[in-house]
Amino acid sequence: MNGSLVVDVLFWCFAAASVVTGYLVFRTDSMVRAAFWLLASFVGVGAILVLLAAEFLGVVLILMMAGKMLIMAVVMVMFMMNPAGLNPMFMVHQHRFAVAAGVVSFAGLSVVALTVDFPDDPVDPSIDATAELGFELLGDSMLVFQTAGVALLATMVGAIALASRDGRFGVADEGSLEPMLEIEELESP
Amino acid sequence: MTLEALLVVAAALFAVGLYGAISQQSFVMLMMGLELMINGALLALIAFWALSAAGNPQGQMLAIVFMTVMAIEMALGFALITNVYRVRRADITEKLRKLKG
Numbered sequence: 001m002n003g004s005l006v007v008d009v010l011f012w013c014f015a016a017a018s019v020v021t022g023y024l025v026f027r028t029d030s031m032v033r034a035a036f037w038l039l040a041s042f043v044g045v046g047a048i049l050v051l052l053a054a055e056f057l058g059v060v061l062i063l064m065m066a067g068k069m070l071i072m073a074v075v076m077v078m079f080m081m082n083p084a085g086l087n088p089m090f091m092v093h094q095h096r097f098a099v100a101a102g103v104v105s106f107a108g109l110s111v112v113a114l115t116v117d118f119p120d121d122p123v124d125p126s127i128d129a130t131a132e133l134g135f136e137l138l139g140d141s142m143l144v145f146q147t148a149g150v151a152l153l154a155t156m157v158g159a160i161a162l163a164s165r166d167g168r169f170g171v172a173d174e175g176s177l178e179p180m181l182e183i184e185e186l187e188s189p
Numbered sequence: 190m191t192l193e194a195l196l197v198v199a200a201a202l203f204a205v206g207l208y209g210a211i212s213q214q215s216f217v218m219l220m221m222g223l224e225l226m227i228n229g230a231l232l233a234l235i236a237f238w239a240l241s242a243a244g245n246p247q248g249q250m251l252a253i254v255f256m257t258v259m260a261i262e263m264a265l266g267f268a269l270i271t272n273v274y275r276v277r278r279a280d281i282t283e284k285l286r287k288l289k290g
Binding site (some may be wrong): 114160 | 240
């Protein structure tokens with residue numbers, strides 16, 4: 001029993017789980033459940049990252065997505081009709097085109113992945129990837145790191161400006177009505 | 190766990206996300222599709238970092254930038270959904286026929 005076989009089995013389990021749960025996101029009736037399926041997909045990818053020696057990034061991905069999907073579930077309950085999945089929900093448009101686009105992109109990317117000869121240069125198992133990332137973050141890539149921080153700050157300012165109660169699009173309280181369940185015509189020209 | 194297998198899994202995640210982003214009517218489901226696409230890209234990036242780039246720390250740095258993009262997309266997406274709902278009572282894409290507020 002060697003370690004690489006265990007890693008392989010774990011990898012295929014996590015890979016299958018992340019793809020299947022990613023598909024179930026668009027097949028479940030409940031939008032809250034869809035958020036949690038998406039979280040499961042991210043947990044699968046995070047586990048694969050841990051297997052690939054990027055422990056820090058894998059765990060950060062899982063933590064970040066756990067918080068984000070909870071916010072997403074709350075937003076679903078606030079805005080969407082039928083959040084509990086009591087009625088069947090299959091709200092799609094241009095379905096055939098979407099399926100074709102998905103299949104074509106998968107086939108194209110797989111052909112590239114399987115035919116191109118990428119350099120075989122695996123990560124040295126003796127290095128401490130997390131420590132290296134730390135030195136990179138606060139060393140050579142400090143400017144990139146700071147730019148990401150400033151971009152997040154600008155995002156916070158922008159999101160608050162867009163969504164605040166007395167924002168430029170009127171008072172927020174007027175939006176607290178139930179969503180209408182049918183698609184109504186907007187105004188006639 | 191070869192590079193090819195990892196890239197095929199990443200391609201599958203990207204394809205499922207693309208299907209969702211194109212086909213879903215609800216804004217939030219559409220954003221979930223976008224998240225899945227970034228998820229696949231992140232997996233491919235770390236696969237290259239670990240198996241094809243000798244663990245160059247700049248690869249992990251790029252992954253941090255990906256995660257920042259995810260957070261920005263999510264935050265601004267929710268702010269825009271809040272606004273569109275407030276102004277148009279729209280929660281699906283079909284209700285938006287024009288961009289002007």
